[in-house]
Amino acid sequence: MTRAAQVIVVGGGPGGASTAWQLATLGLDVLVLDRARFPRDKTCAECLSPQASRILATMGALEAVEAEAARLTGMLVRAPSGDVIHGEYAAAHGFRGFRDRCLAIRRRTLDAILVERARMAGARVHEGARVVDVLRAHGTRGRATGVRVLDADGATRDLHAALVVGADGLRSVVARRLSLGARLPWPRRLAFQCHVRGLPGVGLLGEMHVERDGFVGIADVGGGVTNVAMVAPAGVARRGLAAHGSPAKFMEAWLSRAPQLAPRFAQAMRVSPVRATGPFASHARRAHAPGAALVGDAADFFDPFTGEGMYSALRGGELLAPFAAEAARLLDAAHADERRAARALAAYDAARRREFRGKWTVERLIALSVAHPMLVNRAARALSRRRDLADLLVGVAGDIVPPATVLNARYLWELFGVRADGTAARATTFQG
């Protein structure tokens, strides 16, 4: 059995590139396998949360990304009632991120930059290499010892490593083969995304328009191009596809029904195909198994509304690297210490739960509101009148404000205790 690398990372998206960069920088021999060839597109609203810039800077990628990206200073969310919430990343609450702007950039550009940084750190990257199985010691139950790859020419080959990292996104083959993946029954939504040119009114704010039958995100992604990402409940999407015949026609019809959007989209020109994906919600029971770990969407992704999956994937790589390095070295030794390696990987899982738990709760509460127009209208009425509360929520979405700041009785009281005239039952200021 020949060893291909100390660590095989399956997937070269933000999660895989970040993990590979970190591990290569720590001196490990890393091989990244991706079924795609970069640059490649990925269905995404393409907004990188402000805090992601810190990790891009660490990876030496920030300058290249900033040269291509549009900068967004905050978010505008329009509820079905027409109430508009406006929140900024740099706000009076005093919390400050590494940057106070979100970078919006096409994934074909961003991901190519990131995977190149991993390569420059010393990772080898094989593109056009689809992983179809995880190799296990002792048949199907033992620890992961490598992967089976289907090459572009149809040939398969087995590649062995001390550790396998599944960074292969939503329908992760690594998670499935190791029985780690678990689809969540709710929310079941499908996304339709494309790029347009000439959309009037696009500015420094990312826009989110919530309608009764879904929502759409709109963001300048640089070079005069606007990203349009529409998300609908699976039932609405299936009926829409059946009625309109194609994702593009369904998306056009959906946008033309929103009175504030129709005149704008009438002036825009679509410059990419409409890409469809979903349902998304999945959450691995554990982000590790003997000889393997999961990172990014392969470990969990909930809903594109709060959509900071790229930050979680980049940060996940940062969290995983020291534990993965320890586990790989323990498993690579002449007498592999499987117990200590398993403990290192379990410690990674605990670290990511500590890190993301608050954000997961906020995501679920927001997804719940978005699914119920009455709730979202109620929250929007309050937030449209209380900029301080809106700034905090946008700050949480941007990974600048700790989730605990909004996950408490005081914030919820301020939010739902706001009277129709915009004054709070009891005025309080929130400070970072």
Ligand SMILES: Cc1cc2nc3c(=O)[nH]c(=O)nc-3n(C[C@H](O)[C@H](O)[C@H](O)COP(=O)(O)OP(=O)(O)OC[C@H]3O[C@@H](n4cnc5c(N)ncnc54)[C@H](O)[C@@H]3O)c2cc1C
């Ligand atoms: C509609 C929508 C909008 C979103 N908007 C945003 C947003 O605005 N901001 C944000 O931060 N996040 C957003 N997200 C989430 C974001 O796209 C993901 O969280 C992020 O891409 C996760 O990165 P990743 O590296 O884990 O996975 P991915 O980016 O999916 O990368 C996985 C990589 O693995 C490769 N791969 C997959 N299977 C295999 C295989 N079998 N063998 C080899 N390679 C394989 C793929 O080619 C890919 O390159 C959105 C998601 C959706 C669906």
